[in-house]
Amino acid sequence: MSEKAPGTTLPEGIRCSDAEREQVRAALYAAAGEGRLTMDEVEERLGRLERLRYRHELAAVIADLPAPEPNAPRGWQQILTAARTAFAADLAVLGGRTPESTPGRRRLLIIVTVLVGLLIVAGLVAAAVHGFGTDGFEGHGPDAIEHGHGS
Numbered sequence: 001m002s003e004k005a006p007g008t009t010l011p012e013g014i015r016c017s018d019a020e021r022e023q024v025r026a027a028l029y030a031a032a033g034e035g036r037l038t039m040d041e042v043e044e045r046l047g048r049l050e051r052l053r054y055r056h057e058l059a060a061v062i063a064d065l066p067a068p069e070p071n072a073p074r075g076w077q078q079i080l081t082a083a084r085t086a087f088a089a090d091l092a093v094l095g096g097r098t099p100e101s102t103p104g105r106r107r108l109l110i111i112v113t114v115l116v117g118l119l120i121v122a123g124l125v126a127a128a129v130h131g132f133g134t135d136g137f138e139g140h141g142p143d144a145i146e147h148g149h150g151s
Contacts, residue, residue, distance in 0.1 A: 016055045024049055024058050031065050 028045055031037045037045075045061050052058055090110050 014055045015053055016058050020055065020058060021049060021052075024061055027062050027065060027068065030068070031062075036065060 025046065028037065028042050028049075032039060032042045049058070049061055052061070090106070094107060094110060
């Protein structure tokens with residue numbers, strides 16, 4: 001390495017932080033989730049990532065991957081955006097505005113899912129009305145207060 005005056009560094013000689021490594025790690029996981037990298041490739045790059053010390057070396061680990069979109073949602077926003085998109089697509093299929101890739105199958109799946117959800121809600125409402133306790137229906141009659149079951 002060449003001698004430099006004290007206090008001066010080369011731009012590529014700047015050490016990377018744990019947060020910068022974490023950004024690269026997240027980009028690798030995202031690329032694996034998109035099918036751009038296999039798990040073996042991700043493991044190999046993660047191993048290499050832990051040995052790197054300088055910022056310019058980090059860029060080499062993800063140089064062959066596309067840059068993330070600047071306005072792409074992150075964290076829970078990404079999950080909520082995906083759920084919202086899927087819900088809108090399901091509504092479009094149910095409304096007949098969008099053709100199905102496998103006619104009838106997606107519509108049936110949506111209807112079954114909605115019915116199961118309604119049954120769960122009905123069960124919770126019935127349990128709330130009749131009580132969740134072990135005393136069943138006996139403790140909820142008009143004379144429950146007289147027998148010490150009420151408040």
